[in-house]
Amino acid sequence: MMDWTDRHCRSFHRILSKQALLWTEMVTADAVIHGDRERLIGFSEDEHPVVLQLGGNEPAKMAEASRIAEAFGYDEVNINCGCPSDRVQSGAFGACLMREPKTVAACVSAMQEAVSIPVTVKCRIAIDEDPPRETLFDFVDQVADAGCEVFTVHARKAWLKGLSPKENRDIPPLDYGLVAELKAERPELTIILNGGITDLDACKSHLDAFDGVMLGRAAYQQPALLGQVDQALFDPEAAVIDPFEAVALYRPYIQAQLEEGTRLSSITRHMLGLFNGRPGARLWRRVLSEKGPKPGSGLEVLDEALEAVSSRNFIHTELA
Structure with a gap:
């Protein structure tokens, strides 16, 4: 959601839903540490609960960025291990980290020592030719051993060779069944499903197997959906925002x-x-x-x- 879910977008989406957990765009740890923080990660109090999504692969920097995020008032920090863009590939983070579970585990440990807010991970099921089940389970197990309890899984591979970031959102086939297996075999973990979910009926259906669902493009392109989320998924008595x-x-x-x-x-x-x-x-x-x-x-x-x-x-x- 780079260049999409900025502070204006999040404030608008919060008008539509009081319950949904809102996420920032991915911001690199270096940018948080050295950049214009108010411009990059500033947000309005009305956005809560809101997650800062971080990109990076150096535990010390990720920990420092997490400390800054907590001081800013964020409710959660998330490590992005799913973005396939050229920019993150050149920096060896994002989806590249699916092949570096030890690095992600080290980042989780350092970040959890630095802050009291939750540290979570967003990932794909695998990258390129890597076997999905083996890759996903090994990645999640190593990162969970470091203390991460919440994983948002985009149920597609990321193809770093041959597909653009846009194509990576649609062309790799969805494998909801594999992510459901992960939840069934790791019931102690919180598993949130992402990828290809376009309506609230699908959300309700997926909640039978998963702890949560994430809407990306559907919520952005059809924001009226969010006006119905609170009543449909959280509280039957909640108002629908027209x-x-x-x-x-x-x-x-x-x-x-x-x-x-x-x-x-x-x-x-x-x-x-x-x-x-x-x-x-x-x-x-x-x-x-x-x-x-x-x-x-x-x-x-x-x-x-x-x-x-x-x-x-x-x-x-x-x-x-």
Whole structure:
């Protein structure tokens, strides 16, 4: 979710769900230690609970980055062992770490000594030609022996040779059965399923076998899904947040950010899919995409986009 789940995206998603655990983009340990921390890992109090996803392979640096994350107020730190991008391959972390369980175990140990918040791991089932079952079980067992109790498993291989990061999200076949075997044979561990989950019915089904599910692209591209999550998966009495209500609830945040100098498009780009599947969704996207990036754009652009989709939904309702 690089360049997707920034602080504006997370604040928007928190409007839609009070219960879902939100994750940051992956940030390298070096960047956390040496970079502009407020820009890279700053977040709003309304985002809790929120996880900082770290990239790296040096225990001392991962421990220091974890200390910084805890001081910032994060609820959890996660080691990314699943990203297949060229950038992480050149740095020998991300999915490359599936072949380095001892390194990941050492990072977990160092991080757990440094902080009191949970240290978790996100991984694939294997990389390239490596055998999935042997790779996954050996990786999880070694890392669990170091003290990690929570694994989010993207149920696909990562092909570091021959597939782009985008292709790695779709082309390698899903193997939910293998991850279910992992949970059945390691019941003491918390296993969260990731990969290819697109709707809440699928989430409910997977929760019969797993401790949790992770939604990535589906939640981003169809954020209205998140408006239903609390009621569907957490509390039958929870409110469903309608897209129109979500815009109204998010408006004060947008106004505050605009006053701090944030470009409107930096915020509203995460809202483009909010009305997907509804009349006027294309007009909503077009207004925000065309007018949001212009210098000085403000809430009037949001109002124009909302009016476009509102009028279309009104006409649709009247005709029905």
